[in-house]
Amino acid sequence: MIKFPSPAVSIVGRHNSGKTTLIEKLIAELVGRGLDVGSVKHHSHVGFDIDIPGKDSWRHRHAGASETVIAAPGQMARIQTTNGEAECADIVASMPGHDVVIVEGYRKSGLPTIEIMRAGNKADARTAEVFAEGARKGWALGTDFTQFGRGSMPYAAEVHPDDRPVAQPLGQTEEDRLARSNPDHADISNKMPTAATVAVVTDIPLAAEAAGMYGIPAFDINDVAGLADFLQASFARPRVSMVIQAGGESRRMGRSKATVPFCGRPLICRLIERLSPVADELIITTNEPKELAFLQEQYPELGIRFESDVINERGALPGLYTALRCARNPYVAVVACDMVLASPSLVVAEALEMTRTGADVVVPVNKHGFEPFHAIYRRSGCLPAVREALNEGEKRAQVFFNQVNVCEFPQKKVLEAEPMGGCFMNANTPDELAALERIIQDRIECE
CATH class of the missing domain: 3.90.550.10 (Spore Coat Polysaccharide Biosynthesis Protein SpsA; Chain A)
Structure with missing residues (x-):
């Protein structure tokens, strides 16, 4: 049966940023408006299982079946053995017919991303500082200025007048010392807003200010309705x-x-x-x-x-x-x-x-x-x-x-x-x- 491909957007952030909580509220809001919403969760650990050991479907799998479908009235689950990790684009392509698919994680999938930064999370607070510094210095989104947040490298990328990124020494600036001493720099590395970032959800004023400097809409972390308005207008499949x-x-x-x-x-x-x-x-x-x-x-x-x-x-x-x-x-x-x-x-x-x-x-x-x-x-x-x-x-x-x-x-x-x-x-x-x-x-x- 022919169905429309599902548009998708990814909610990304650092560990304990509150991605799942936000997605749960967002899905409920969109479904309440009559949208058909699919979801994808990126699980970074190897070997997860959605079946209970000892149950019939578990026994099928452990007997050697490469794919097992569990079907009941109103529900169906499919467990499939894959070589390596499935690409996010392939997963979304296998989910046609939704008005929108909300993806948790998959920052490098190529999907438009919504960045969450929560004041109660130290890594998010540090990311907001780096994000704001990049905005003040005019670094283009997508420029590799994450090493500034990584702290272990002595260079951060600046933007040359002809838009070519060039490395400039940071030296021992206050920001550099802060980065080196911050225990969350490993979680911040490669987890900064990029050219794919379409919105920021935050309760950190500095992050909202930086988003505004980049021309990216910023939503309060509790403004689920506003974020749903944005998603529905910009990404949901038109009826x-x-x-x-x-x-x-x-x-x-x-x-x-x-x-x-x-x-x-x-x-x-x-x-x-x-x-x-x-x-x-x-x-x-x-x-x-x-x-x-x-x-x-x-x-x-x-x-x-x-x-x-x-x-x-x-x-x-x-x-x-x-x-x-x-x-x-x-x-x-x-x-x-x-x-x-x-x-x-x-x-x-x-x-x-x-x-x-x-x-x-x-x-x-x-x-x-x-x-x-x-x-x-x-x-x-x-x-x-x-x-x-x-x-x-x-x-x-x-x-x-x-x-x-x-x-x-x-x-x-x-x-x-x-x-x-x-x-x-x-x-x-x-x-x-x-x-x-x-x-x-x-x-x-x-x-």
Whole structure:
């Protein structure tokens, strides 16, 4: 089943900084807001076990099984033997479908990191001093100034005017003597804020001041709600409304496309089953909701909403306006109900590209031009532009593209997302529908 990759952020700090306590409160806050949260804990010791010696699963493992799954109603655990330590990126990649994954530790994973510094922890207090010194001297985050905190080295890195780090002797400054005499310098080494640091959580004024000098947001150690606001706005996966457009009777088809038989059942059932796994909200725009009411009974778990045209005018742009107007989520994926090979993988790829680029529209483009009915739209950016175009009497779907930030999604990327292709093939007549059904049967997809 296709699912969105989970975005992840790591909470890091020194021993006894309070990482687990903060993460526990943060997860509870995010879950209370309706987010699906995954978590990863970096355990630095070899040989931990989550099973009780003597229990059946423990006996399986100790008999030689390389992987054991413990399953019960509502829970499942997997214990797997690995060669070496698993990479954090691989662990997160194996956890798709979460709105965000909170990682404890893995400072060098490449994830964005949130640094915690607690006044009651001596190593944190010392780190705050070093962090502040670096900020005052203009050392770039990511410059190796941790040897200043390490204390055993006589040099700290400064930043040359052309941004190249160069080593400068510290000599016997007060700070150097403090570092050498500090018993926590080993824990501070290599555990300083870096270029990956996106926020600081602290009750140490000096650390908050230094974060401000670096342009990094700082949160009080008890401001869990503020930190959750930041994570939700900056890192959580934006929710996607999936809109299947099934307007009503098609003159060329001779009946409603939504209910025309395809592989032995209504065509729209195929679209729902293909696209619902990547939908946080599933909307069907239609002017025949009574004829499609059976879908709510057939798929009660999906919470399907029917929406009729907001504007009583035929045309592609009015239909798009209805989709944007009725959606409740920031990203709106729109697909026509006769696109029998509509691709959930392509929807995921478009959404990730929208997040990466900040575009208002991510639209496939090929030799035929734009494919606006297998594209994704940022609701806040597109809705006003579509409304303005409608006021000017426009009806074409892409007419407003010159008013928003458009990211073209070329055929090469489409095929990377959906190697089988055919995403934009649609059926306007019974003959075209029959041809598409033969293609599906050739792919052994027809159930």
